[in-house]
Amino acid sequence: MTPETAVVQALNGISFGALLFILAAGLSLIFGMMDVVNLAHGAFYMLGAYITLTVVQRTGQFWLALVLAPLLIGALGLVIEPLLLRRLRGRHLDQVLLTIGVSLVIADLVGLTWGREIRSIPFPAGLDHAITILGGDYPVYRLFVIAFGGLLAVVLAVVHRRTRVGALIRAGVDDAPMLAALGVDIDRLFATTFAVGAALAGLAGVIAAPVFGIYPGMDVDYLIYSLVVVVVGGLGTLSGAVAGSALIGPADTFGKVLVPQFALALIFAVMALVLLLRPTGLLGRIRIAR
Amino acid sequence: MDENKDAARRAYRLTRRRFLAASSAAALAACAPAATPGPGGASVVPTATPGPPLKIGMLLPFTKVYAELGNSMQRATKLYLKQKGEALANRPVTVVYEDEANDPVVGAQKTQKFIDSDRVDLMMGIVATPIAYAVRNAIDSAKLIFIETNAGGNALTRTTTNCTPSCKSKYIFRTSFSSYQISYPIGEYFATQMGVKEVFTFVADYGFGNESAADFTSGFTKGGGKITGSLKAPLGSADFLPYVTQIKAQNTKDIYSFFSGTDAINYIKAWTQLGMPAAGYKMNGAGFLTEQDVLKEVKDQANGATTSLFWAVTLDNAENKAFVDAYQKEYTMLPDVFAVQAWDGMQAVDLALQAVKGDTNNKDAFIAALENVKFKSPRGDFEFDKETHNPIQDIYIREVKVQSGQAVNTIVGKVARVTDPGK
Numbered sequence: 001m002t003p004e005t006a007v008v009q010a011l012n013g014i015s016f017g018a019l020l021f022i023l024a025a026g027l028s029l030i031f032g033m034m035d036v037v038n039l040a041h042g043a044f045y046m047l048g049a050y051i052t053l054t055v056v057q058r059t060g061q062f063w064l065a066l067v068l069a070p071l072l073i074g075a076l077g078l079v080i081e082p083l084l085l086r087r088l089r090g091r092h093l094d095q096v097l098l099t100i101g102v103s104l105v106i107a108d109l110v111g112l113t114w115g116r117e118i119r120s121i122p123f124p125a126g127l128d129h130a131i132t133i134l135g136g137d138y139p140v141y142r143l144f145v146i147a148f149g150g151l152l153a154v155v156l157a158v159v160h161r162r163t164r165v166g167a168l169i170r171a172g173v174d175d176a177p178m179l180a181a182l183g184v185d186i187d188r189l190f191a192t193t194f195a196v197g198a199a200l201a202g203l204a205g206v207i208a209a210p211v212f213g214i215y216p217g218m219d220v221d222y223l224i225y226s227l228v229v230v231v232v233g234g235l236g237t238l239s240g241a242v243a244g245s246a247l248i249g250p251a252d253t254f255g256k257v258l259v260p261q262f263a264l265a266l267i268f269a270v271m272a273l274v275l276l277l278r279p280t281g282l283l284g285r286i287r288i289a290r
Numbered sequence: 291m292d293e294n295k296d297a298a299r300r301a302y303r304l305t306r307r308r309f310l311a312a313s314s315a316a317a318l319a320a321c322a323p324a325a326t327p328g329p330g331g332a333s334v335v336p337t338a339t340p341g342p343p344l345k346i347g348m349l350l351p352f353t354k355v356y357a358e359l360g361n362s363m364q365r366a367t368k369l370y371l372k373q374k375g376e377a378l379a380n381r382p383v384t385v386v387y388e389d390e391a392n393d394p395v396v397g398a399q400k401t402q403k404f405i406d407s408d409r410v411d412l413m414m415g416i417v418a419t420p421i422a423y424a425v426r427n428a429i430d431s432a433k434l435i436f437i438e439t440n441a442g443g444n445a446l447t448r449t450t451t452n453c454t455p456s457c458k459s460k461y462i463f464r465t466s467f468s469s470y471q472i473s474y475p476i477g478e479y480f481a482t483q484m485g486v487k488e489v490f491t492f493v494a495d496y497g498f499g500n501e502s503a504a505d506f507t508s509g510f511t512k513g514g515g516k517i518t519g520s521l522k523a524p525l526g527s528a529d530f531l532p533y534v535t536q537i538k539a540q541n542t543k544d545i546y547s548f549f550s551g552t553d554a555i556n557y558i559k560a561w562t563q564l565g566m567p568a569a570g571y572k573m574n575g576a577g578f579l580t581e582q583d584v585l586k587e588v589k590d591q592a593n594g595a596t597t598s599l600f601w602a603v604t605l606d607n608a609e610n611k612a613f614v615d616a617y618q619k620e621y622t623m624l625p626d627v628f629a630v631q632a633w634d635g636m637q638a639v640d641l642a643l644q645a646v647k648g649d650t651n652n653k654d655a656f657i658a659a660l661e662n663v664k665f666k667s668p669r670g671d672f673e674f675d676k677e678t679h680n681p682i683q684d685i686y687i688r689e690v691k692v693q694s695g696q697a698v699n700t701i702v703g704k705v706a707r708v709t710d711p712g713k
Contacts, residue, residue, distance in 0.1 A: 118551050136565075
């Protein structure tokens, strides 16, 4: 591999990692707060992509979809949490099973609404061209994905560390019952967290739609990626999601070109290795058994 | 060892069931009047009364990534039956549709259901090659006639060592293609007709993609060409940019690929994004790379790609025009190649049934009738190779061109009467 190719591949890996971060951040947030591995996360991601398809077909406005899809899916999360998950609070395994049910229902409704053809949308105007990097073309959209992922990480970090909501989330992650005893409306906090997590999945769906296509089964494909990222990075922490995607994105890309016959297995090998050396993930904290 | 035991048990169960069925049929026959005299004892012309119902088990994907292929084949089947008044050779037809969910285990269960509880007269369908391979033995030992309407794995209609991964069966026919047929001829054509000297291959890393690369390679090298390198991507590779970056880092300009569906779309988009056409690279492949499902999403981005397949929606013959018109009128959409494969499956069954006057109980006669069917298909002349039960068909070399704003496959060449070597 020439140095030029290596740099371009590194960009490919970072942009894939940035997308994985957007996808995994919501999963990590929900787990950290509610102790629920939300297996409907892939379905929210899928829904985001299909809403983008409709918005782009009707209005041609990708940027409208970027605002609208997370809002709609966030609203859906705001309904699902009190309606379904809250009834099973404290019963973690039952909650996980419930999210599988939700994901199946969403995936089937998507099939009924949008059909089961494979779809694709064009790159948004202004980001559909290439610029020259090291003498070769490189797609601007991938650079946008990197910038967007980086920006989102900064925004989430600021909210997490510097705002009242962030303080509540950190407190909730540490000890939700104590937070409730201190008079914080924990129901509202959980519903909001779930909604924000779902909205982030939807956002990832919008960003990914022009690159990775829109098709039945995409929910499961990307749920697996997001699970690998949060497990490698450390469950339930924002920095874990950053670390996980920063490792898995480039690992997947360089795995594909250097050891193509192990491309699919490589990220799982990385996951196994990380778990052997650090069972809590790269930046995971040791959780107190409850 | 357990598998053998299971197979033996299954065979035993079938024999017992057969025996019961046969003996009860005999009992019924004994009770029934010897002939069916008309009113007043005069004999009647038999064509007026419908024969016994014909039950077809259709195993297709209706969920997961190949769902639309299943839908398309179901549409073609329904259209054919509608045109024939829901009856073939005077037998009213019921079709039992089952979802194989792109899963060999599910496929095997549904096949067993067709055999044991639905007791279908014949079976059709199956999109993915691994599922076809997984049910091959069950179909063969149940002596169930099966028309494969998509899966193109070579081994399904070939003689192979120890029947691994699969092998031909006298009960299995195929109305689609073998991967040899859509990969070998274009290889030879490239070397001998188009004067291409060097090709780099990039295919999906699974059974069918590997077969396609191997068959293309042997056709191309036989014609005097040289393969300069190869790359493989796992099925469902989300991100194709890393692969296309690698392709761009080498110097062979002609690339041969096998991808379909979402993978094909993602590949073509990554190809355009990296400016491959401007850099002088040319995309080529087996036909599914640029079939309608892909073209209508990537539009002009596949412009200039050369692929090979046994059909194109623009193919100029009377049968194709009639088929495309009827399909468009019924469903307000263009048919795809999967619809053609199912359509021809129904045509072959229809003609063979007529030849045996609707009798499916005499399997050998029905198989012989299928082996002898010849008809004009939307793809051109269609017949089965008696040795393999795979079709003998013309392979078209097609180039994607944008005509009045629409990307279509235009025919630029033809390799006549291609048949699978069978081993």
